[in-house]
Amino acid sequence: MGRGRLQRHTCARRLLPLAAAVLLPLLGACGADPYPGALPGELHVPLSSAPQSLDPIRGSDQYSNTCISNLYDQLYEYDYYSPTFELKPCLAAAMPEVSEDALTYTIRLRKGVRYIDDTCFRESAGRGREVVASDVKFNILRLMDAKSRSDGTWLFKDRVVGLDAFAAASASPKIPKNTHRSRYDKAEGYPDVDGLEVVDDHTLRIHLIKPYALLPWILTMGYTSVYPPEAVALYGDDLSVQAVGSGPYRLGERPARLKHKLVFERNESYRQDLYPANGTPDMKEFVGQRMPFSPRVIATVFEEDQPAWLYFLSGYLDRSGIPKDSFDQAIDRSTGGLTQALIQQGINLTKDERLDIVYDAFNMEDPNFGSPAGERGLALRRAISLATDVNWQIEHLYTGRARPVQGPILEEFREFDPEFRNPWLRQPGETREAALDRARRVLAEAGYPGGVGAPRLTQDVSAGTTGLQFFQATQADLADIGLKIDALQMSFPDMLKRQRNKESQFWGVAWGADYPDAQNFFQLYYGPNKSPGSNATNFDDPEFNKLYEDAALLLPGPERDRMYRRMQEIVTDQCVWVFRVRRKMYTLVHPWLHGYRYNDLSTKYFKYCRVDENARSLARARLGKPNPWPIVWTSLVLLALVVTTFWAARNTRRAW
Amino acid sequence: MAGYIARRLLLAIPTLIGITLITFLLLSVAAGDPAQALVSMKGGEYEIEQARRETGTDKPLVVQYLRFLGETFTLDFGDSWVKNRPVSDLILEGIGPSASVTVPAFILATLIAIALALLCAFYRDSLVDRLTVISAVAGLSVSSLAYIIFGQYWVGYRWSLLPVFGYESGLHGIVFLILPWLIWVAISVGSDVRFFRTVMLEEMGKDYVRTAAAKGVPTRTILFRHILKNAMIPIITRVVIAFPFLFVGSLLLERFFGIPGVGYLSIEAVTTNDYPVIKALVVYSGILYILFTIISDVLYALVDPRVRLR
Numbered sequence: 001m002g003r004g005r006l007q008r009h010t011c012a013r014r015l016l017p018l019a020a021a022v023l024l025p026l027l028g029a030c031g032a033d034p035y036p037g038a039l040p041g042e043l044h045v046p047l048s049s050a051p052q053s054l055d056p057i058r059g060s061d062q063y064s065n066t067c068i069s070n071l072y073d074q075l076y077e078y079d080y081y082s083p084t085f086e087l088k089p090c091l092a093a094a095m096p097e098v099s100e101d102a103l104t105y106t107i108r109l110r111k112g113v114r115y116i117d118d119t120c121f122r123e124s125a126g127r128g129r130e131v132v133a134s135d136v137k138f139n140i141l142r143l144m145d146a147k148s149r150s151d152g153t154w155l156f157k158d159r160v161v162g163l164d165a166f167a168a169a170s171a172s173p174k175i176p177k178n179t180h181r182s183r184y185d186k187a188e189g190y191p192d193v194d195g196l197e198v199v200d201d202h203t204l205r206i207h208l209i210k211p212y213a214l215l216p217w218i219l220t221m222g223y224t225s226v227y228p229p230e231a232v233a234l235y236g237d238d239l240s241v242q243a244v245g246s247g248p249y250r251l252g253e254r255p256a257r258l259k260h261k262l263v264f265e266r267n268e269s270y271r272q273d274l275y276p277a278n279g280t281p282d283m284k285e286f287v288g289q290r291m292p293f294s295p296r297v298i299a300t301v302f303e304e305d306q307p308a309w310l311y312f313l314s315g316y317l318d319r320s321g322i323p324k325d326s327f328d329q330a331i332d333r334s335t336g337g338l339t340q341a342l343i344q345q346g347i348n349l350t351k352d353e354r355l356d357i358v359y360d361a362f363n364m365e366d367p368n369f370g371s372p373a374g375e376r377g378l379a380l381r382r383a384i385s386l387a388t389d390v391n392w393q394i395e396h397l398y399t400g401r402a403r404p405v406q407g408p409i410l411e412e413f414r415e416f417d418p419e420f421r422n423p424w425l426r427q428p429g430e431t432r433e434a435a436l437d438r439a440r441r442v443l444a445e446a447g448y449p450g451g452v453g454a455p456r457l458t459q460d461v462s463a464g465t466t467g468l469q470f471f472q473a474t475q476a477d478l479a480d481i482g483l484k485i486d487a488l489q490m491s492f493p494d495m496l497k498r499q500r501n502k503e504s505q506f507w508g509v510a511w512g513a514d515y516p517d518a519q520n521f522f523q524l525y526y527g528p529n530k531s532p533g534s535n536a537t538n539f540d541d542p543e544f545n546k547l548y549e550d551a552a553l554l555l556p557g558p559e560r561d562r563m564y565r566r567m568q569e570i571v572t573d574q575c576v577w578v579f580r581v582r583r584k585m586y587t588l589v590h591p592w593l594h595g596y597r598y599n600d601l602s603t604k605y606f607k608y609c610r611v612d613e614n615a616r617s618l619a620r621a622r623l624g625k626p627n628p629w630p631i632v633w634t635s636l637v638l639l640a641l642v643v644t645t646f647w648a649a650r651n652t653r654r655a656w
Numbered sequence: 657m658a659g660y661i662a663r664r665l666l667l668a669i670p671t672l673i674g675i676t677l678i679t680f681l682l683l684s685v686a687a688g689d690p691a692q693a694l695v696s697m698k699g700g701e702y703e704i705e706q707a708r709r710e711t712g713t714d715k716p717l718v719v720q721y722l723r724f725l726g727e728t729f730t731l732d733f734g735d736s737w738v739k740n741r742p743v744s745d746l747i748l749e750g751i752g753p754s755a756s757v758t759v760p761a762f763i764l765a766t767l768i769a770i771a772l773a774l775l776c777a778f779y780r781d782s783l784v785d786r787l788t789v790i791s792a793v794a795g796l797s798v799s800s801l802a803y804i805i806f807g808q809y810w811v812g813y814r815w816s817l818l819p820v821f822g823y824e825s826g827l828h829g830i831v832f833l834i835l836p837w838l839i840w841v842a843i844s845v846g847s848d849v850r851f852f853r854t855v856m857l858e859e860m861g862k863d864y865v866r867t868a869a870a871k872g873v874p875t876r877t878i879l880f881r882h883i884l885k886n887a888m889i890p891i892i893t894r895v896v897i898a899f900p901f902l903f904v905g906s907l908l909l910e911r912f913f914g915i916p917g918v919g920y921l922s923i924e925a926v927t928t929n930d931y932p933v934i935k936a937l938v939v940y941s942g943i944l945y946i947l948f949t950i951i952s953d954v955l956y957a958l959v960d961p962r963v964r965l966r
Binding site: 147149171177179240300494630631 | 689698702703704707808812813816818911912913926
């Protein structure tokens with residue numbers, strides 16, 4: 001037996017200075033500012049998810065597209081502040097010259113526009129060369145090259161003379177895969193593409209198989225960005241983390257897997273691009289001044305809402321959306337405006353309609369709910385559409401940031417008919433109970449009184465709480481008319497897989513327009529696009545298909561408007577989709593950020609933004625002032641605990 | 657010992673083949689055709705067919721498996737299907753950020769836990785012991801997400817003491833790592849203290865401790881030279897086996913703090929059906945696990961001369 005007592009020893013005395021030597025500099029470096037060494041006027045923006053790639057041919061997700069559109073220029077761009085999504089020339093010198101038969105587009109390029117300096121330009125010792133028409137041709141060929149595996153091939157499929165043959169030939173196993181390919185030689189087996197005619201260095205002529213009125217819009221997209229073949233030759237697949245363009249910004253540093261943040265630096269050799277007269281009112285004095293304004297843009301990737309929201313509140317992001325869980329912190333529900341706390345910070349709120357539709361889709365080949373079920377299937381779809389309480393969803397699940405949508409032709413499209421009402425949605429002035437009565441009558445007439453005998457429905461639901469909340473709302477709605485529904489939760493890729501295999505029965509999804517034309521929504525109902533194509537509903541109606549094909553040959557005009565409206569009648573009457581809502585984008589902007597406006601089709605906004613550094617610095621000094629007291633108190637408590645423990649130890653007798 | 661290590665390394669080969677077989681069966685047989693999930697909603701049959709060809713999933717399963725096996729033994733898993741970059745580059749880029757969070761935090765948490773466990777064991781059943789155990793259990797009961805949200809809100813936002821979010825490589829980036837380290841320590845120290853305390857208590861009850869005390873050996877010597885050394889085998893097992901997981905990173909911390917590490921890469925690969933990355937991560941993790949198991953066996957022999965490796 002012995003007496004145990006912790007002996008006083010010198011270890012602690014040795015460790016304390018060491019700990020102090022390590023901890024004190026660390027504490028000195030502490031502070032919440034995540035941008036040490038920031039440049040004055042630097043723009044700080046969030047990205048809600050990591051971009052998959054900076055390679056233009058892979059820019060399918062919104063976040064990649066945001067980066068690509070600010071690093072590269074395209075032939076055309078949206079007039080950023082135009083509410084009607086007008087186009088204007090970007091790398092092109094003017095809008096395209098279209099032949100009378102609408103089969104030939106002649107595009108003239110601006111002269112003297114140069115790429116950024118980069119080591120890929122070996123012939124000019126790294127100095128960026130001029131953008132020429134053959135680059136555009138190469139870019140389109142690379143997009144369509146089967147071995148590039150771009151998912152943007154749909155843009156030009158069945159459109160340009162000779163391009164489909166090129167795509168087919170490029171898939172041949174005889175041609176080796178070469179990610180550094182900077183030319184498509186006939187000797188290697190690539191056919192000539194007569195539809196892409198390089199007339200001279202500054203003129204490209206595109207010959208179409210059939211009229212393609214959407215072409216100028218297509219030429220604004222990230223997929224059709226213009227870049228030099230030399231960059232592909234040097235970087236190959238590494239273009240996913242490199243960029244050699246002629247856009248307003250260049251990559252400031254090679255991003256680490258595109259995961260955390262991307263730094264964009266102003267392209268000092270950017271072409272003359274002046275701030276437009278139709279910009280925001282706070283930028284009046286900058287009209288006609290050369291863009292881009294911010295010397296550097298830092299786009300931080302936030303996969304979670306909370307850190308992004310806290311960053312914004314601290315002034316470390318210049319703009320932000322409103323996370324669902326922070327809605328009440330930002331918006332006063334009684335007024336629909338900002339809360340007092342945010343008003344006092346001078347934050348501005350903008351509300352913009354998104355060019356999208358959120359809907360529930362039926363698999364039209366399903367034996368119980370699709371076309372094979374005939375009138376009974378149709379009755380079930382109509383009843384489900386009538387029973388869906390969109391208004392409740394808007395209030396509770398969208399926190400008011402959405403409104404009902406009647407059909408696939410949105411207000412911004414020229415074919416929009418304000419008088420049109422989807423007959424199988426709750427009508428204006430109709431009570432919820434009246435809509436449910438209509439749904440019950442439809443069911444009873446189909447032989448399912450009170451839902452008795454009706455088949456059970458299964459909905460594919462995306463993993464996560466939001467998907468489940470929407471499912472539970474649908475479940476409650478259908479229970480009101482006696483229908484039963486089950487959920488099958490899965491990841492989005494798995495949902496896609498099931499849809500492609502025609503295994504899904506019913507699922508909810510949102511589709512954002514790629515360009516301001518209802519054709520972008522109608523292609524989702526076109527029979528030949530059935531699964532595994534974009535028409536995941538497998539709707540295949542001869543009248544609709546004929547109208548779709550005929551309308552595709554027409555330029556916008558009264559005849560095409562009539563066809564579009566008839567197509568809308570068909571799909572709403574057949575209830576292929578349960579039309580739910582189109583969403584609204586609420587954006588919060590700090591008072592020091594000028595020139596920003598949300599645009600649903602264009603993410604090329606960096607160049608328009610200007611930061612008032614004085615205002616931001618003052619606000620940050622106020623918002624981000626460190627509070628040392630919690631450290632002091634915590635240290636004191638810890639010290640007290642340690643002292644007490646050692647005191648107890650010295651005075652404790654214990655047996656081994 | 658060399659013979660033992662050589663035998664263990666040889667035994668790793670069938671283990672690795674087993675890992676590849678199970679992984680392949682799960683991914684390529686149970687999960688179905690990945691090409692359908694790789695092509696976006698805008699693509700059709702043509703694009704899916706191209707994706708199959710380019711990813712090699714149009715080949716017979718046996719050919720696909722043999723290719724995977726070849727990749728495993730050359731450690732070259734080709735390019736990511738989603739990011740179109742070499743998988744090895746993606747993983748190498750992620751290891752640094754992951755390790756910069758997990759390794760220092762793990763070492764700190766382990767040292768704190770061992771110290772607290774020694775203290776608890778020495779003063780077992782006293783107020784100090786009870787308070788520490790209650791705190792450890794309470795700490796264990798709180799979700800790790802709660803620590804993260806609390807840390808970001810109070811320490812980062814309300815008190816402005818540390819950045820809410822972010823990552824920078826190099827020494828000047830340490831300020832971004834302090835909060836994740838503290839949160840890691842808070843999350844893991846509770847379970848470690850309980851485990852180590854049990855180990856220490858078991859050692860303290862042994863005869864050699866009582867004998868040493870009876871001989872008048874100083875308490876410090878008993879604690880640090882005898883008890884701690886003899887408690888090392890279970891501690892080494894726990895610590896060494898944890899190492900492979902440190903390189904895989906911490907999913908939640910990486911996601912909430914924007915740390916471009918391996919943890920988030922793995923989840924991203926799973927959600928996007930990026931099979932080359934998933935396969936590489938599974939194989940690398942398996943290899944690390946096997947290696948660290950061998951290392952822990954060797955360490956047993958080093959700390960305890962009674963252990964002989966044959």
